[in-house]
Amino acid sequence: MSTAAPRLLGGRYEVGELIGRGGMAEVHLGHDTRLGRPVAIKILRTDHARDAAFLGRFRREAQSVAGLNHRSIVAVYDSGEERILEAGGAALEIPYIVMEYVEGHTLRELLNDSETGTIEPVEAARIVQQVLEALDYSHDMGIVHRDIKPGNVMIAEDGSVKVMDFGIARAIADTQATMTQTQAVIGTAQYISPEQARGETVDERSDVYSSGCLLFELLTGRTPYTGEPISLTYQHVNADIPLPSSVEPTVPPELDAIVHHALTKDRDERYPDARSMAEDLGAFRGGMPISPVATERLDAATQTIPVAAGHIDEPGPRTDPDTASMPLTQQRRRSGGLGWLMAALLLIPIALLGWFAWDASQGEEIVQVTVPRVVGSDEDAAIAKLQEVGLDADVDTVADDAPVGQVISQDPTEGTSVPEGETVGLRVSGGPDEVGVPSVVGMSRGEATRALEEADLEVGTVTKEDSPDQEGNHVISSSPGPAEPVAKGSKVDLVIASGQVQLKDYTGQSVDEVRSEIYGLGLQIKETRRESSEEEGTILEQTPGAGKVKQGRTVNLVVAKAPPEPPGTVTTTVSPTSETTEPTEPTDTTSTTEPEPTSTGSPSGSPTSSPTEPRSTRSTQSTTQSPASP
Known part of the structure; x- marks a missing residue:
């Protein structure tokens, strides 16, 4: 099965795994193929990339940020745009920034x-x-x-x-x-x-x-x-x-x-x-x-301030940071403010009753007005727009992905005819109700599920991968990652260890070169030696063979060893001059010698001569003559 080619930005930067996600962009681990170094690639989300004004400002900003060069600033190496085609066939430019990858x-x-x-x-x-x-x-x-x-x-x-x-x-x-x-x-x-x-x-x-x-x-x-x-x-x-x-x-x-x-x-x-x-x-x-x-x-700022009219505390600097004078002073100020607020609230019903009594006595005809559209407006602008036509607003702030302060719904809806002075209910975004993703790496699937549920999050897509580092059914990684802020109720995808690892075929390789790799997969090794003509240490057989195997399994290896030398083997060393022999001395023809007996092998395998051999007769056995012999 063929593997898809990695996504390449600018013909140079390979986009790897997702390592961070925010409200406006995603950050991927990348690889600079030209310089051979890891980088971090921030890619703008497509919903922000549709704003032409934003794109123009982003381009200018990326150029100026790329000029920052300080030891305490993550370096920006490059920036560019990736053209993609939307479902309808329209082209969309997605800006990206290539940054220093910091461990x-x-x-x-x-x-x-x-x-x-x-x-x-x-x-x-x-x-x-x-x-x-x-x-x-x-x-x-x-x-x-x-x-x-x-x-x-x-x-x-x-x-x-x-x-x-x-x-x-x-x-x-x-x-x-x-x-x-x-x-x-x-x-x-x-x-x-x-x-x-x-x-x-x-x-x-x-x-x-x-x-x-x-x-x-x-x-x-x-x-x-x-x-x-x-x-x-x-x-x-x-x-x-x-x-x-x-x-x-x-x-x-x-x-x-x-x-x-x-x-x-x-x-x-x-x-x-x-x-x-x-x-x-x-x-x-x-x-x-x-x-x-x-x-x-x-x-x-920490001087004691007046508590009420006609009474002023003795001023004095706060010299001990652990004293309670500051919180008490603040409490007194707040208490005074609450007193005025309570008094105002008590007067409101009286004023309203008086107004209603006066209004009823007038007997004027009720004026009808049309509710304007305020959805999508800022809260203050929406209230002002309603007040212009004589309507009041009741604001309810809720968690939502819309910008903070933006009106996301209204009741009654636009175009409705209501009496002047009617109240229009507004639901205003308070921004997403965010929580940090808990760290679940190393937990079992059940433990990770409980940890996410306790953080008001849900388990999203669960995929399995082979891993030598985590036990089967334990979490390898999550997306979004640990501590990433996400809205409550969001789904967190998990990658779970399959409990298996991928074993290669090591036959023909040296056992000394593959031991660390096999142990690195969390597997055990059992070696058996067998005589072979192969170089000593070469792996002759492997069980199990290449493929997926369970973590902790033993890999049996049959390893070559040199065969022993056969018994009785004699190694004869011949010197460079061994082929040159002395001239045979002339034999006295008048002397009588006994026939030379046939040489026999000694138990050690070396040739021996008959003890009755005449001195004048040369031995026919091969001898080794050193270069220094006369």
Whole structure:
């Protein structure tokens, strides 16, 4: 059966197995056939490739990102487009980017694998410092990352830090009306800056804010703000800045100050650039004082504030990061806000009753209006459109793949005639409800199924492969892979070990050369030696033969050995001069000699002479004469 040729991009890059999948692209392990090295190939999903405006921005962005060259940035080697034909025959250009393949793990995977879900403070500072150094370089090159998160930071096998996905987030952001819509594509509402949440333009200080969120999570095991996407965007804009030590008391005060300064709502009061924050982290790691502005602003922010009108607490700086004054102060502010909110809510029914009584007394005719179409609009735009015709909106946020904040359905539908003042129900996307895929490699099929179900996921397609590394019915790999974010209820495909391995025919080969290969398949070897004219060590027979065999089976090999020499064999060495003999001395004809007896073989096989042989007679036996004989 013939094997299909590998998919080839640009006539050069072989597309291999899928190693990552995100909301906008898929990443494959690839092979550069020209340079003979592994690469990672990010291929845009076809649904994004249909947007002509996006394609133009992606092309320009890919060109600029390819110029980035920094030790802490995953290198981009090449980019291009693959033309495919859709079902209707239309041609579609699919962009791709060829990147450096990094052996290692993402920060997301390391956090998920950690028992505490955190990273030791000094190591966390080192990692984020290298991230900021990469950002400082990219900012100098005119590129804002816009999507700093644990899933976009790799830790290589040697501990070095590599930042991924430069430029692509920027290309996506350029095609969106607001950053809240963008986050549905990028999927990182936990890390967006306040200006991103408000839909304003972003700059390098937005990456500083996201880096502060990243550092907070490494120190505490959670992001600064939690909740649904809509709630998260509100918190980034309006909520108090939490301190890492309020979640994890062992966090040093210097890191509290650095995180607080990075998470300042007003970007003009934030670290002015990535380099400044990186320098503070370097100072902390070296035991040196951090910048005064960071510590002073933390002290100012943790001053005790008024609790109620006419009563003010004694102000004083917060010197102990483990004290509870900060959470208490925040609680008092929130309590005061809740009091006003409760008062307002109590007044609403009274005001409504009064309005209805007044409206009934007027006896005016009810005005009918037509419901406009708002599906596909941003939530704020939809509400404004309804208000223009005198309608109210009741918003229900639900998990959906549509961009965050986009209206996905309305009730009543467009064109319906309703009384003025009627409420239209809107279902608004809160983005996909995502979970991380658990690591199931090495588990039995039943264990993997239970682990996926506990994560609100389902088992998708199950295929079997031969593998020497996993026992039969145990998981070899999953797709999506471990820690990949996917929507709840998604299906995860599994590759299960068949319990068999493919054995080759080794007859005719040297047993010394194939032992390690056979053992590498998880098989045993039994050798039997047999005399043969073949070179010693050659495999004469193999049982079982080539084909699939069960893991752990014994392979019987019949191996050649040299036959022994036959008994009584004599090796006679003839010198180069053995054919030249001395001239025979003349025999005295008058003397009488006895006839020479016939030579007989001795038990040892060497010829012997009769003891009565005359001295004057030469032996007829062959002798060995050395070159030095006279």
